[in-house]
Amino acid sequence: MNAVSPDENVVRAICDDKWDGERLSPSLFKGEHVSVGRLTIASLADHWEIFRRFVEDPPERNLKLVGEINVGVLQKLGREYNPVPVALTVIPTPLVGFPSHAEIPQYITRGLANRILRVLEIHEHE
Amino acid sequence: MPTTFSSPGAGTYKLGEKLINDTPIHGVHEPLPNEGAREDLLLKKLGARGWGRMHHFRYYYQPRWGESRCKSLSPRATEAFFRFLESVKVPEHSSLPSLFLTDQGGLELRWEHHGKDIQVEFTGTGIEIYCSPDDQESTASHSQASELAKALSAA
Numbered sequence: 001m002n003a004v005s006p007d008e009n010v011v012r013a014i015c016d017d018k019w020d021g022e023r024l025s026p027s028l029f030k031g032e033h034v035s036v037g038r039l040t041i042a043s044l045a046d047h048w049e050i051f052r053r054f055v056e057d058p059p060e061r062n063l064k065l066v067g068e069i070n071v072g073v074l075q076k077l078g079r080e081y082n083p084v085p086v087a088l089t090v091i092p093t094p095l096v097g098f099p100s101h102a103e104i105p106q107y108i109t110r111g112l113a114n115r116i117l118r119v120l121e122i123h124e125h126e
Numbered sequence: 127m128p129t130t131f132s133s134p135g136a137g138t139y140k141l142g143e144k145l146i147n148d149t150p151i152h153g154v155h156e157p158l159p160n161e162g163a164r165e166d167l168l169l170k171k172l173g174a175r176g177w178g179r180m181h182h183f184r185y186y187y188q189p190r191w192g193e194s195r196c197k198s199l200s201p202r203a204t205e206a207f208f209r210f211l212e213s214v215k216v217p218e219h220s221s222l223p224s225l226f227l228t229d230q231g232g233l234e235l236r237w238e239h240h241g242k243d244i245q246v247e248f249t250g251t252g253i254e255i256y257c258s259p260d261d262q263e264s265t266a267s268h269s270q271a272s273e274l275a276k277a278l279s280a281a
Binding site for chain 2: 013015016017018020021022023025026027030031033035054055057058060061082109110111114
């Protein structure tokens with residue numbers, strides 16, 4: 001499947017294991033196969049509902065925030081990251097009930113995850 | 127006239143469908159011998175927020191939690207985390223460190239000290255350290271937890 005266009009914006013669910021009300025955990029983006037949702041397929045409001053169904057497991061795990069980033073910005077951060085630049089891509093991986101699902105397959109280091117957090121636009125539920 | 131009741135026995139009652147719960151029981155928690163001391167340590171170094179979060183991670187996040195089928199809390203990571211916590215001096219004039227659970231079953235601490243963003247992740251195999259603003263990343267073994275805590279306290 002073709003990679004998501006750099007013009008698109010994607011969103012990441014932020015649950016209480018990665019947000020304590022004061023600070024965000026960089027492990028939100030650290031690692032490989034990071035799950036995101038595409039805003040061209042489903043709206044931000046729809047993603048709140050979708051995320052609740054998919055990420056609130058166990059039920060005591062609560063969705064607290066949604067972080068948004070542009071794919072082109074994400075790729076630029078990867079390309080310019082020293083000492084190890086990485087060519088980040090976002091690959092559509094639609095799921096039943098979550099058609100906007102996509103993944104960042106490459107490994108993201110803690111340092112790069114910190115750079116991503118700095119530009120992440122945070123949405124609180126209205 | 128006295129009322130009589132039939133004696134209970136098989137078939138006396140049956141649970142309605144809504145009351146039947148097949149949720150698996152994940153086990154009964156038995157406190158460790160040093161659990162009291164660890165509770166005190168959590169409260170002292172991370173405050174009520176950190177103490178509550180640790181409980182949350184231990185008791186609710188069973189294997190395959192979350193959308194990515196994540197790992198439950200690693201016992202080895204937990205041991206290293208407590209050894210670190212015993213020796214670390216938390217900054218007095220800033221907010222207490224934040225505690226997070228990683229998708230790999232590790233524990234992560236994050237706080238600020240002298241303008242630096244300090245992050246320490248305890249994984250099942252070792253410890254990862256990150257300090258901004260210069261993006262310094264390094265690793266340590268579990269056996270170096272106390273030594274690392276002292277070094278970061280003095281930094």
